[in-house]
Amino acid sequence: MRRTPLYDRHVAAAAKLVDFAGWEMPVQYPDGVRAEHMAVRERCGIFDVSHMGEIETVGPGAEALLQRLLSNDVSKIALGGAQYSVLCDEQGGVIDDLFTYRLEPERYVTVTNASNHERDFAWFRVHAGDFDAELHDRLDDYAMLAVQGPLAREIVQAVSDAPLPARMTTATRRLAGAEALVCGTGYTGEDGVELLLAPGDAPALWDELCRRGAVPAGLAARDTLRLEACFHLYGNDLSLERNPIEAGLGWCCREDTNFIGADSIRAARAALSSPGASASVEPVLGPAGTRPQKLVAFAIDGPGIARQGNSIEGGGVVTSGTLSPSLGVGIGMAYVPAEHSALGTVLQIDVRGKIRPAIVKQKPLYRKAS
């Protein structure tokens, strides 16, 4: 199994380590997932996400190549900007979901999911032939830390040589002496930053940020936090069998940019938005079925916790489910037939033989009281 540059820190902290996409990663530290979750919601948590991959795209044709690959309008990324998109196959199935940062006019870094990195990079290469751009697999060149929570910026700012970049932008800074790419992004629903830096510099920065109050948090808390915020997890809520329209990611798909899969996604968008969507006779995309489905957020009404794979009466399946530490109830996301996707709809979820009612809720499930 692969280890991040912070492996020794996790062992020293007595973290519980698990195999995640071939990486030996901390799932939780001794204080437990609830304490870590609440630390991020109320103060500041720090996650080692060095298992995530990076693909660098450089050259005069970099923008055009990314425009062909990524679903969003890459030409809209300003210098120092960030953008979320999905990578699709010709059928509109999702290969991965990604953040892309524009570091220089002709240099971009795209962050991949650990489980998909090699497949993504291969896909990039296969389609790069006609473009005047170079691709570099930078997975081994970066450690990645996510510092998240209401105090995250304050804690990172205190070790930075210049003001931190705003949300959805990026800038190079020296943090406690180490050069890092600071990105105003995250996966928790809190303000904060993600830091890309040389692996050798990561342990000292981790120590310094922890010393200043950032609480180490593991993958379990990362999952409960992202699910409360209704961020998708690839492999659960996104897959090759689902298109981004069903997944509720139509907002990051710009079919007019003619990215790979755009035609399929245009058809899926039309199918789901047509007044007759619930009675559609035209097969929609993929093997998921002939009726359009939508990814909804839900909260269990009563006791119980739905889990990935639980089926729903009348059609549909839970793709993510957990207990929400912030709300104290079972929450999750599920694909359901479009006609069952309206807010307030009661879903009957089969939780290992027990039918648990759940209510379709507004996304995100957790929103900061402000």
Next chain:
Amino acid sequence: MSSYPDDLLYHPEHDWARIDSEDPNVAMLGITWFAQDALGEVVFFDPPSPGTIVHKDEPYAEVESVKAVSDVVAPLSGEIVEVNEKLADAPNAINDDPYGEGWLVRVRMSDPTERDALLDADAYSATLGA
């Protein structure tokens, strides 16, 4: 830290039984320190109803942590005569005090000789490879 009291009988699926001091046909059941540690913070215990028949080596209840659900296996066969109602509001007692406040159910054994197949604390600890 881990502990495996000497007065309990253990099932290799990480369950314990405490034979009632007044009625040797009744046993209290729970999960071991190892089980609760592997599971993490328990957030939900879905108990079976009193009167339910449980069978040795078969699941009779579920405990859930934030991340996962886990079956609880019966170390002995019998009929459930009582469930720990306090766990509905405080399932974390299973973590904090797995052999005390975190007990799960009490069972009237249908075959008290089954206890002979259970492990003592040393034998159970040995299965953990510690």
